[in-house]
Amino acid sequence: MTPEVFNFDLTVERLLLKDVLRAVLHSILFHRVFGNVRPREVDFMDLTYVAIEDAGIDKAVEEKIPAFLKTIDASRNQRGQLAVMFYEKRTRKAWFSKSEEEVCWEQWIITFTILRPNNERDRNQARMRTERQVADFLMDIVQIVNDRKDHIPPITNNDPNPFPFQITVPSVNDTWGSMFKRMLTDNSSSSGP
Numbered sequence: 001m002t003p004e005v006f007n008f009d010l011t012v013e014r015l016l017l018k019d020v021l022r023a024v025l026h027s028i029l030f031h032r033v034f035g036n037v038r039p040r041e042v043d044f045m046d047l048t049y050v051a052i053e054d055a056g057i058d059k060a061v062e063e064k065i066p067a068f069l070k071t072i073d074a075s076r077n078q079r080g081q082l083a084v085m086f087y088e089k090r091t092r093k094a095w096f097s098k099s100e101e102e103v104c105w106e107q108w109i110i111t112f113t114i115l116r117p118n119n120e121r122d123r124n125q126a127r128m129r130t131e132r133q134v135a136d137f138l139m140d141i142v143q144i145v146n147d148r149k150d151h152i153p154p155i156t157n158n159d160p161n162p163f164p165f166q167i168t169v170p171s172v173n174d175t176w177g178s179m180f181k182r183m184l185t186d187n188s189s190s191s192g193p
Contacts, residue, residue: 013126026051088153
């Protein structure tokens with residue numbers, strides 16, 4: 001099974017990056033964590049996005065933000081990526097045993113280009129650009145989740161979140177390819193609730 005992949009590029013002022021990451025991650029998770037969820041509205045800039053009221057999801061998001069900021073601040077090229085991956089739990093049968101495996105069915109890969117404006121005029125332009133791109137991204141998410149449903153596996157259990165997720169940030173020394181390979185072989189290290 002080949003996962004459905006959604007790629008996005010966002011240009012963000014460094015001072016807004018933490019809040020943009022929070023908006024991006026919570027928005028994706030809100031639309032892909034199936035089950036009984038409590039929504040909460042979050043205001044950011046002149047935008048409002050919806051997040052899930054859940055301590056486990058908040059923790060998963062808040063743990064990845066500093067890791068991403070560290071990667072960005074350590075890199076010289078001012079670009080960084082993160083991925084949100086969703087998995088289906090499947091039972092794999094062998095001759096005399098059964099085991100559970102997680103198969104990725106959807107990936108959201110977001111590439112960030114970081115702006116570091118030198119003056120107030122450039123900062124205002126960067127802020128307006130960031131706000132416009134985040135608004136477009138939020139609308140794109142809604143469009144995708146409404147139009148692209150055929151790849152979502154059937155829900156076959158009563159778990160509050162039947163599809164575990166993983167938020168992955170490459171370390172400073174990782175390439176995207178090596179990090180992606182590691183994600184596929186070790187998908188239990190940072191799975192969400």
